[in-house]
Structure formats: C-alpha cells, structure tokens
Amino acid sequence: MTKKIDRRSWLRSTALVTSSFALTPGLKAFATYDAAAPAPNFKAWDWERSVAARPDITKLKARLLANENPYGPSDKVRLAIMEAAGMGNRYGHTSAAKLIDMIAEKEGVTPEHIMLGPGSTDMLEKTAITHFVHGGNIVSADPAYMSLIKTAMAFKAEWKSVPLTKEWAHDLPAMEAAVDKNTKLVYVCNPNNPTGSLTETKALWDFCDRVADKAPVFVDEAYLEFLDKPEASSMVGLVKKGKNVIVARTFSKIHAMAGLRVGYIVSTPETLEKISSMVRGNMGMSITSLKGAMASMEDTTFQANSQKWTKETREYVCDELGKLGFDYVPSHTSFVLFPIAMEGAPFLEKMFDKGVGVRAFEIFDKQYCRVSMGKMKEMELFVDTLKQVLA
Numbered sequence: 001m002t003k004k005i006d007r008r009s010w011l012r013s014t015a016l017v018t019s020s021f022a023l024t025p026g027l028k029a030f031a032t033y034d035a036a037a038p039a040p041n042f043k044a045w046d047w048e049r050s051v052a053a054r055p056d057i058t059k060l061k062a063r064l065l066a067n068e069n070p071y072g073p074s075d076k077v078r079l080a081i082m083e084a085a086g087m088g089n090r091y092g093h094t095s096a097a098k099l100i101d102m103i104a105e106k107e108g109v110t111p112e113h114i115m116l117g118p119g120s121t122d123m124l125e126k127t128a129i130t131h132f133v134h135g136g137n138i139v140s141a142d143p144a145y146m147s148l149i150k151t152a153m154a155f156k157a158e159w160k161s162v163p164l165t166k167e168w169a170h171d172l173p174a175m176e177a178a179v180d181k182n183t184k185l186v187y188v189c190n191p192n193n194p195t196g197s198l199t200e201t202k203a204l205w206d207f208c209d210r211v212a213d214k215a216p217v218f219v220d221e222a223y224l225e226f227l228d229k230p231e232a233s234s235m236v237g238l239v240k241k242g243k244n245v246i247v248a249r250t251f252s253k254i255h256a257m258a259g260l261r262v263g264y265i266v267s268t269p270e271t272l273e274k275i276s277s278m279v280r281g282n283m284g285m286s287i288t289s290l291k292g293a294m295a296s297m298e299d300t301t302f303q304a305n306s307q308k309w310t311k312e313t314r315e316y317v318c319d320e321l322g323k324l325g326f327d328y329v330p331s332h333t334s335f336v337l338f339p340i341a342m343e344g345a346p347f348l349e350k351m352f353d354k355g356v357g358v359r360a361f362e363i364f365d366k367q368y369c370r371v372s373m374g375k376m377k378e379m380e381l382f383v384d385t386l387k388q389v390l391a
C-alpha cells in the first residue's frame with residue numbers, strides 16, 4: 001500500500017502541529033496531524049483546536065494523552081537545572097560535548113557516533129530533511145509514528161507503508177520487499193507507537209543488517225527503556241558494526257523530561273557528517289536541559305523507578321481492560337492501545353468532560369483509544385471513567 005500527500009496540504013496542515021502530539025497511525029486518526037494526514041481516507045478530528053486548546057486542559061484530573069512520564073523530572077534534574085540557570089548567558093557547547101561523552105560511553109561508541117537535538121523530534125526531522133532533500137521514497141510500517149515520515153513527505157518523498165502483522169509486529173519480509181533503488185530511508189519504530197507492540201529482536205536485527213546495505217535504516221527506540229532488558233533489544237550494536245543504521249533515543253519518556261527537550265541519535269560518523277553538512281546538530285540545546293540530562297543519566301534509581309511504576313500501572317490497566325472484555329494490544333511501552341465501540345470524537349469529548357484526557361485513533365476502519373500511563377490514582381480514574389463512558 002503506497003500513499004502520497006501533496007506539499008501544499010502538508011505545509012498548510014503543519015501549522016496545526018506541535019511535536020508533543022505528533023503521532024498519527026497510518027490510516028485514520030483523531031490527532032494533531034489530522035489535516036496533514038497522508039491517506040486519502042484519513043478521518044480528521046481537530047484535536048488541537050477542539051481539545052488540546054480548550055482552556056480547561058490544565059484542569060484535567062488525569063492527563064493521559066501524550067505519553068508523558070508523570071514521575072519526574074527527578075529531584076537531581078531539578079537541582080541541576082536551577083544551578084545551570086545562571087549560566088544561561090553562555091552557549092552550551094562544553095556541556096553538549098560532556099553529555100555526548102556520557103552518552104557515547106553508555107552506548108559503547110565514540111562521541112563521533114552521537115548527535116544531540118532538542119528532543120528526538122529534532123533528529124527525526126533533520127534526518128528526514130537531509131535524506132529527502134532530493135525526494136525518493138520512505139518505507140515504514142502502518143500504523144507508525146509519523147513525525148519523520150511526514151517531514152520526508154514535505155520534501156515530496158513517497159511513503160511506502162506496509163501494514164503491521166496481525167500480531168502488531170513489523171512485517172519485515174514485506175518491508176524488505178518494498179525497498180527499491182529510490183528508497184532513501186527505512187523507518188522502524190520499536191516498540192511501536194501507537195500500538196505499543198514489539199517486533200522480535202533477532203528478526204529485526206537480521207532485517208536491519210541486510211537492508212542497511214541497500215538503504216539507511218532508522219530505528220526509533222523512544223520507548224526502549226520500558227523493556228526489562230533494553231540493551232538486548234537495541235539496534236545500536238549494528239551501528240558499532242559500521243552498518244548504515246541510525247538509532248534515535250529520547251529523554252522525554254523514561255527520564256520524564258519531555259518539556260525539557262533532549263534527544264539524540266547514534267549512527268556512523270559518515271551519516272552524522274552527512275546530516276551536519278546541511279543542518280546543525282547539538283546547537284539547539286539549552287544549557288539547562290543539557291545539565292538536567294547529565295544529572296538524569298546519573299540518577300539510575302529514578303530510571304529504574306520510572307520503569308517499575310510504569311509496568312505496575314500498565315499491568316493494572318491491562319488487567320482491568322481484560323476484565324471489561326477489551327481486546328487490548330499487549331504493550332511494551334508507557335501506553336496501551338485498545339479498540340472501542342464508539343466514534344473517537346464523542347469518546348474523547350466524554351472522557352475529557354469527566355477530567356480524563358486520552359487519545360483516539362481510527363486504524364484500518366476500527367476505533368481505538370490510546371491511554372498513556374499516569375500515576376496509579378489517574379489510572380483508577382481512567383478505568384472508572386471508561387466504564388461510565390462506554391457503559
């Protein structure tokens with residue numbers, strides 16, 4: 001299945017977009033990217049103006065709509081930021097270099113393999129800009145996280161979308177078959193957003209290993225740290241082997257720093273040089289966020305708690321959904337997707353009116369709710385409200 005969008009509609013629609021809401025599954029969604037949807041049968045529901053911009057959004061009792069981490073940032077991050085505020089008159093080059101060193105050490109690569117951005121969105125977009133400046137096609141799953149794909153399409157890239165399998169995994173053979181001589185990038189999101197599903201590590205590794213010889217493979221690992229053994233499922237090892245693979249990570253999820261904007265990519269020095277020949281990496285970073293990220297990396301207790309508490313709330317939600325008869329998608333992330341028997345727009349309005357903010361998508365003609373994990377009290381409120389709304 002291949003879908004295209006013309007540049008004018010894309011540019012018109014991006015005016016509505018903010019990156020924290022930049023998620024759209026392939027076919028239809030009720031999300032910020034509504035008007036920017038590439039699919040002709042995309043059903044728009046104007047999230048930004050109708051819900052996210054409602055004056056009472058700050059009054060939500062449970063804010064479960066953007067996969068934010070409710071537990072942070074950690075106290076150590078807050079302290080580091082306060083201390084760094086007084087250095088706000090200086091560029092953050094030295095701090096950026098220090099954070100890059102720390103990340104390189106953690107990932108087992110040299111600093112030349114790391115590029116920083118204000119959130120991984122910046123890296124997704126810069127990769128798209130630099131790889132699609134002369135067009136080409138992009139291969140990805142459907143539904144997928146659309147940020148990079150949409151920027152690619154703004155540069156007239158053709159999107160070759162491959163539906164996920166029935167088990168919600170990437171259909172790797174079909175994706176490999178879709179790669180051709182015009183493919184400028186393959187995008188994989190693992191675990192995937194909006195489904196929360198995981199593609200088997202060995203199969204993905206072999207896929208990336210083979211396909212990277214034909215086209216660069218971008219692996220978005222925004223939710224990797226919610227796995228029990230994140231390193232075991234990462235594709236960074238392929239970068240170490242010198243493969244043409246780009247791995248993206250973010251401080252927005254496990255580190256609970258979404259509003260502080262820190263992300264990075266790990267790739268070969270050649271690929272990072274290609275990107276920095278056109279756009280500047282590292283430059284968009286604020287000194288406060290850099291210092292905060294360094295403090296967060298050292299706060300392994302906070303990261304472990306984030307993971308543990310998210311798992312607990314996810315298990316609670318899945319249990320409750322199961323009891324209520326919802327056929328939820330087994331999740332490896334900080335959110336859960338499940339089908340609902342109601343149109344997305346009225347569902348969201350009803351939930352919102354009761355103080356619970358969630359997301360709704362229409363994927364292959366079926367309605368779904370995506371709920372992010374908040375604190376346990378928020379999840380209990382979510383379950384109670386869901387029972388009332390869908391009763």
Ligand SMILES: Cc1ncc(COP(=O)(O)O)c(C=O)c1O
Binds near residue numbers: 067193222249252
């Ligand atoms: C899969 C995925 N990638 C990237 C991002 C962007 O995150 P950030 O720009 O906050 O690092 C998100 C945000 O929700 C995401 O879900």
